[in-house]
Amino acid sequence: MVGRMRKQLNLSFILSLTYLVYGCGSGTTTTGPVNNVVPLVVDSGYNGNAVNGAFITIQVCQPGTNNCQTLDHVLVDSGSTGLHIDSSQLTLANLPAITYNNNPLFLCSTYGGGGGSGYASFGSLVSADIKIGGEVARNVPLTLVSNNQIIPSNCSHGLPFLNVYSLNGEKALMGVGPINTPNSLAYPSVYTCNNNNCKNLESGATISTPLDENIVSTFTTDNNGVIFKLPKIESATNTPLIGTLTFGINTQADNLASQFVNVLLADPSQTDANSGNFITNVGTEQTQSLFDSGTSFSVEFYSPTIPLCTGLLAGGIYCPVPSPYIFSSTVSSYNATENFPITTPLIILH
Secondary structure: OEEOOOOOOOEEEOOOOOEEEEEOOOOOOOOOOOOOEEEEEEEOOOOOOOOOEEEEEEEEEOOOOOOEEEEEEEEEEOOOEEEEEEHHHOOOOOOOEOEEOOEEEEEEEEEEEEOOEEEEEEEEEEEEEEEEOOEEEEEEEEEEEOOOOOOOOOOOOOOOEOOOHHHHOOOEEEEEOOOOOOHHHHHHHEEEEEOOEEEEOOOOOOOOOOOOOOHHHHOOOOOOEEEEEOOOOOOOOOOOEEEEEEEOOOOOHHHOOOOOOEEEOOOOOOOOOOOOOEEEEEOOEEEEEEEOOOOOOOEEOOOOOOOEOOHHHOOOOEOOOOOOEEEOOEEEOOOOOOEEEOOOOEEEOO
């Protein structure tokens, strides 16, 4: 899924179907081993509604305590940042509210699924400690998304609201993209609400807490990126895939990037729709693209030759014929200075 608010950071990846590396800063080197690897499960979600969702399990804790709740089926989204939790799935009570002038703050987020499709969500901003494996993000902001909250009319920008993540088979969404939202860009989507009367935060307001930020970037160590690793798929299957999500790049022995890793630079602009994108060449077509683990496909691109889906899957998702449909492509940085081939052909399963 692709969030609206992004900040340019370097992106790197290993050219393989089984590895994808996202960098989000310079990072730090650990002085001792930390459990920085957690299972990454691709399945149909906790209720069967997901399509190839990539999930991890996290703990949400009262700040500074061991009073925690475990949440499974947290969707890992490389196309956005921030942690957004379906409030109906969280029984942990009394998380501290993030406020402005003693008024609780709320965040509007919009996500795109390609082809002009997408949705908006809206929820209250609170603070919590987040534990994932041996990593801890302390006192970080998250959004509690609820379908009981009255939503401002200027939040959705014409997109439908999806305030219950059960429709996507997820209990929460954690954005780990190579972007981090500065408060100055987030303010147009931040609201103060009092008795269901919500209004945009006024221009010039100052919030000390970073909002909607990449949780990984707040770890004490292993905070400069993530590595997706999944087994190679030989054919279509309904069996869950079990891989790993590794935190940090070049911070421990288990996340060292080899000399063969190619680096892609994402678009540094923060004001247009291409922010954070790189270039993909498929045949004679060149298009703005991104790796997006939050949707049912790994690389967003445009092709005039592959048929689009209809019915429930309409909205920019391809339904190739024949299936699987095999093709080759190259990718390059946003300024197209050099091309890197994706040496193993991409396989689209229908």
